Amino acid sequence: MFEKTTWIKLPRNVLVGHGVLDDLAAAVEDLYLSGRPLVVTSPTPNDLVGDRVRAQFDVAGTTAIETASFDAVERVVAAAEDAEAGYLIGLGGGKPIDTAKMASDRLGCGFVSVPTAASHDGIVSGRSSIPEGDTRHSVAADPPLAVVADTETLAEAPWELTTAGCADIISNYTAVKDWQLAHRLKNVEYSEYAGALSQMTAEMLVESAEAIKPGFEESAWLVAKALVSSGVAMSIAGSSRPASGAEHLISHQLDRLVPGAALHGHQVGVAAVVTEYLHSGERGEWADIRDALEAMGAPTTASELGIDDDTFLEALTTAHSIRDRYTILGDGVSEDAALEAATFTGVI
Ligand SMILES: NC(=O)C1=CN([C@@H]2O[C@H](COP(=O)(O)OP(=O)(O)OC[C@H]3O[C@@H](n4cnc5c(N)ncnc54)[C@H](O)[C@@H]3O)[C@@H](O)[C@H]2O)C=CC1
Numbered sequence: 001m002f003e004k005t006t007w008i009k010l011p012r013n014v015l016v017g018h019g020v021l022d023d024l025a026a027a028v029e030d031l032y033l034s035g036r037p038l039v040v041t042s043p044t045p046n047d048l049v050g051d052r053v054r055a056q057f058d059v060a061g062t063t064a065i066e067t068a069s070f071d072a073v074e075r076v077v078a079a080a081e082d083a084e085a086g087y088l089i090g091l092g093g094g095k096p097i098d099t100a101k102m103a104s105d106r107l108g109c110g111f112v113s114v115p116t117a118a119s120h121d122g123i124v125s126g127r128s129s130i131p132e133g134d135t136r137h138s139v140a141a142d143p144p145l146a147v148v149a150d151t152e153t154l155a156e157a158p159w160e161l162t163t164a165g166c167a168d169i170i171s172n173y174t175a176v177k178d179w180q181l182a183h184r185l186k187n188v189e190y191s192e193y194a195g196a197l198s199q200m201t202a203e204m205l206v207e208s209a210e211a212i213k214p215g216f217e218e219s220a221w222l223v224a225k226a227l228v229s230s231g232v233a234m235s236i237a238g239s240s241r242p243a244s245g246a247e248h249l250i251s252h253q254l255d256r257l258v259p260g261a262a263l264h265g266h267q268v269g270v271a272a273v274v275t276e277y278l279h280s281g282e283r284g285e286w287a288d289i290r291d292a293l294e295a296m297g298a299p300t301t302a303s304e305l306g307i308d309d310d311t312f313l314e315a316l317t318t319a320h321s322i323r324d325r326y327t328i329l330g331d332g333v334s335e336d337a338a339l340e341a342a343t344f345t346g347v348i
């Protein structure tokens with residue numbers, strides 16, 4: 001008997017483009033949400049565009065968070081309950097968006113994503129990535145009901161945030177390879193659609209590399225569309241597997257060892273150079289990944305991340321233990337093998 005089922009949750013309204021921040025209220029009105037919104041943000045995005053968002057609503061309040069953590073989620077839940085907010089608006093980079101996404105899941109209320117940086121592909125996804133102690137949780141949450149990504153705002157953000165978004169997308173290459181490996185070796189469920197969409201998104205972005213240059217709003221447009229597409233791949237998969245493999249485990253481990261050293265996207269990009277080498281060896285596509293990162297102005301070495309070689313190697317040899325997610329790291333890369341891979345690829 002046929003027993004397969006699938007339930008794909010996607011955003012209803014996705015607005016990407018010049019000045020769409022001023023259409024936020026219209027995008028929300030179209031969702032028939034009730035009550036007043038609580039704006040969940042972090043200090044810089046709040047200073048930059050918080051007032052422009054608040055001017056469009058009778059808001060229940062604003063909660064600014066510094067980090068993505070379970071504590072921050074609880075603070076947002078408490079603030080929303082106190083203010084009797086009807087739904088949440090996540091405004092900023094990945095941290096406030098992930099926090100608002102998870103808090104809305106806890107509250108059982110709607111959530112709208114308003115990224116101010118094209119720095120990561122969680123702007124659309126149905127996952128929240130929250131560190132806790134020695135582990136990293138990729139928590140299932142509903143995806144945003146609407147995403148409003150104003151390319152004017154994204155283009156005015158520091159360029160490195162956009163190159164971080166590019167690198168987060170380029171890492172889809174190795175993430176998909178890890179997912180396929182886990183499917184073959186551990187019978188992990190694999191979605192051909194999600195895998196193909198994730199890989200195609202990375203390919204299309206790399207093909208557009210020439211057009212991704214600082215000072216052009218077109219760059220923000222290209223990267224934002226890729227981030228949306230990658231987030232949709234995660235929603236189709238019902239997991240972050242299409243966009244998060246061994247390179248993400250290494251980055252999450254770096255976040256623990258040297259918190260705040262580098263941007264999430266930059267870390268996963270550099271780590272992807274090494275994990276591609278682990279997948280395919282000397283003649284693999286690791287140099288293509290490195291060159292694509294370089295073309296977009298993203299870091300390609302540990303030192304460009306501001307991370308010393310020993311710390312990078314420690315992350316590489318211990319990353320497999322951070323989460324129950326089978327990847328090319330298997331049950332751990334030996335110190336010798338890690339040194340060989342990182343040295344051969346020029347990452348250290
Ligand atoms: N849920 C998911 O599927 C995914 C989650 N993530 C998570 O997202 C986080 C990384 O996201 P980031 O955006 O790098 O972190 P973030 O939220 O800390 O933002 C990075 C920095 O950019 C600043 N910023 C944001 N917009 C700005 C603007 N317009 N102008 C000037 N500064 C601005 C912020 O104030 C912050 O200092 C990580 O926690 C990562 O795990 C990343 C990818 C996918």
Ligand SMILES: O=C(CO)COP(=O)(O)O
Pocket residue numbers: 120121122127128129130137138168240243244248249
């Ligand atoms: O960063 C992500 C995808 O780019 C989310 O992945 P995680 O599930 O590893 O947090």
Ligand SMILES: [Zn+2]
Pocket residue numbers: 120121168243244248264265268
């Ligand atoms: Zn990522």
